Amino acid sequence: MSRARRPVPSAPAAGAPAAPPRLGGRHTLAVTGIALVAAAAASMAGNDYHLRVLFMVTVHLMCALGMNVLVGYAGQKSLGQAGLFAAGAYTAALLTARHGWSPWLALLAAGVVAGLCGALIALASLRAKGPYLAMVTLAFGTMIEKLVSEWDELFGGAAGIFGIGPLAFGGRPLTHLQWVWFGIALCALTHLLLHNLLQGRIGRALLSLQADEIAAGSVGIGVYRSKVLAFVIAAVTCGIAGAMVAQQNQYINSDFISFNLSIFILLLVLFGGAGSTLGPLLGALLLTLVDAFLAQWPSAQHFVYGALLLFALYLMPQGMAGILARFRPRRPRRPQTVAPTDMPAGMPAPRCGDAGPLLTVSRVCKAYGGVQPAQDLSLELRHGHIYALIGPNGAGKSTMLNMLTGVVTPDKGTITFCGQAIAGAQGHAICALGIGRTFQNLRLFGALSVLDNVMTGRHSRMTNGFCASLLGLPGARRQEQTARARALAILQFVGLAAQAGLPAGSLPYGLQRRVELARAIAGEPALLLLDEPAAGLNPQETVELGKLLVKVRALGITLLMVEHHMDLVMSISDHVIVLDYGVKIAEGRPHDIQRNPRVIEAYLGTEEESAA
Structure with missing residues (x-):
């Protein structure tokens, strides 16, 4: 008989502390204050050259804010941002100079076009990882550079496009000072929006990708979709930055688009501090000043940027923000406490009826060359029990869990959970259906x-x-x-x-x-898969784990446990399934399994094998 799910509260018991005060309002005030101070400082700039430098700080900050999402949160390195910068710049140029669009609408369109280009790069490149990903994005940037420099009819070639419509207010184009004010306001708004995004569900999802993609998928995060989102965000901000430069200059050509720009945008984040709140601002401010200083020695720029990139990667991995954080006084950590309770809040009702099986595995096979960890394997799990999947090393236990959670696709056979076929489905979709898991080797977001x-x-x-x-x-x-x-x-x-x-x-x-x-x-989860949960634990910790798993079962969660600690298996399991070389050789109650001759033979061997 299945066990009834015990009722649990939908919120912490009375007496638990309220949620912490929301810091969004304080952060918004701080950002607004910094923006006003920056705008006031720009008003005191001595000449147009100084205003031009300040404007470029805002342009680079726009690039860095989006790139920080891609590099600092999602952990993806891109060397193709110059191509996205070009996509935004040339979109604004073509729409205003040749098609008569409003410059404001052209600015929005630049972000949309760059975002679409970012999605295309992501779809084409995210099958690669590490240096290969960087090479694919570099190829995109190089292709765009060649395209705009050699397609004279559309992009003007080396001569570029003149007569780009500038942003205007009250029928008059923005002055140099107004461009700086506009850049400051746009950067502040972008920062606040991205801060909202990254401090919650989506930010945690992106950080989990950087730590462990398999674990991220196991908790319901769409790994590929989240990476594409990060690429699109970085592309949109770069495209808008490119449009700002084109519209402020009222001119754009291929000289603005180079591999040097891609390196510079990546360096903005790494030097400032990837993943930090202040990193993009520090990187944009400091490196724009360095860039202005090096303008009189163009031949030295590549060398200096390369040296700074290596310096940031190897000697300053946390960037300038990390260095400043060392001098910030640490506040004592407030302990997190809740009222005593026996149950976690808000556990769900069962997702499928108790009458039928919860999980059915039918004639599943999986082979890696000559090794077959699953051979015509079938099993059935019902609600509210603790199942143990045991067998000697190499019996196929972990492979079975990986097939149940989408990490491995079976060669043939069917797997049905709550009446839905899940064989070959993606891990995050399987998690959403109600299957959770832990791993043999810890996969925490450390x-x-x-x-x-x-x-x-x-x-x-x-x-x-x-x-x-x-x-x-x-x-x-x-x-x-x-x-x-x-x-x-x-x-x-x-x-x-x-x-x-x-x-x-x-x-x-x-x-x-x-x-x-x-x-x-x-x-x-309705079904929780545990891959050797007692691995590495001492005897006392193993006993405590067993008591905890019984409490978890009392919530109405069905458990399937792969475990080598037979004391734990026999003390808490309702049903034991035994595998040997990918074949199910026995199943039943623990005391029956202990006396099963085939199980004893699989673990201890036959007398003939012992003599040999």
């Missing part, structure tokens, strides 16, 4: 806090999308508060509430195992 790890586990259960997060709408804020409250309740449930604010990678190994379990529970 640089994120324990609380953020668990909140990342709730990604598939949150519905605030891109626009709501970008604009910081009340619905998105409520979802963040609910996710935080539930994550804290889950940490209380697993005994980690006191460690909520610590980096997950700094905890002892046994506690890291619990963080991974808490992250999986946060996804509200």
Whole structure:
């Protein structure tokens, strides 16, 4: 018989602290204050050259704000930003000089066209990783540079395009000072929008990609879709920056587009501090001044930028923002506490009826050359039980879990969860259906806090999308508060509430195992797959883990556990399935499995094998 799901509260019990005060208003005031100070300082600039330098600071800051999302959050290196800069610049040029568009509409169109180009680059290049990704994006930038320099009929070739419509206010083109003011206002608005986006669900998703893509997929994050989003954001800001330069100069040619520009945009983020709030501003301000200084020695620019790039990568990995952070006084960490509770908040009702099987695996096969970790394998799981999948090393246990979660695609056979076929589906889609997992080798997001790890586990259960997060709408804020409250309740449930604010990678190994379990529970799974959860634990920690897993089962969650600790398996399992070389050789209750001759033979061997 299946076990009834015990009712749980939908929010922390009375007495739990309220969500922390929202810092968005304070941050908005700070950014507004900095923008006003910068605008006032620009008003005191001595000449047009100084205003031109300040304007280029805002242009470079626009590029850096988007590039920070791609490099600092998603962890993707691109050397093709000059091509996206060109896409925005030439879009504004063609629409105003040759088609009579309003310069304001042309500026918006530049961002749209650059964003589309960024999506195309991402779709074509994200199958590659590391240096190969950088090479693909470099090829795009080089192709665009050649295109605009040699297609005379459309882009004007080396001569370029003249008569580009400038932004105007009240029928008069913006002055140099007004361009600086416009750039400051646009950068401040872009920063605030991206801050809204990156401080919540989407920001955590992007950071998880940088840490571990497989783990990100297992908690419901669409890895490929998130990477494309990061590329598009970086492309849109670069395209708008390119349009600003073209419209302010009222002229553009291929000299503005070079490989040097791509290196410079990447350097803005790495030198300033990738992933930090101040990094883009520091990089844009300092490197624009360096660029203005080096303008009198053009031949030295490539050498200096290359040297700064190596310096930032190897000697200053946290950038200027990281150096400044060392001198900032540390505030004492406030402990995260919740009222005592036995259950995590908001566990869902079962996603499919209790009458039928929860999971059915039918005649599944998987082979790697001559090795067959799954041979015509079938099994069935029902609601509310703890299942153990055991067998000698190499029996195919982890391969089975990987096939159930989309990491590995079976060669043939069917896998059905709650009546839906999931064989070959992507990991994030399987998680959304209600299958969570942990890994044999820990796959935590080590640089994120324990609380953020668990909140990342709730990604598939949150519905605030891109626009709501970008604009910081009340619905998105409520979802963040609910996710935080539930994550804290889950940490209380697993005994980690006191460690909520610590980096997950700094905890002892046994506690890291619990963080991974808490992250999986946060996804509200109907079926939880555990790949050797007791690996590396001492006997006392193993006993405590067993008690915790029984509590998890009491929530109505079905567990399938791959484990070598037979004491743990036999003490908590309701049903045991035994594999040997990819073949199911036995299944049944624990005490029956212990006496099964085929199981004893698989683990201990026959007398003839022992004699040999």
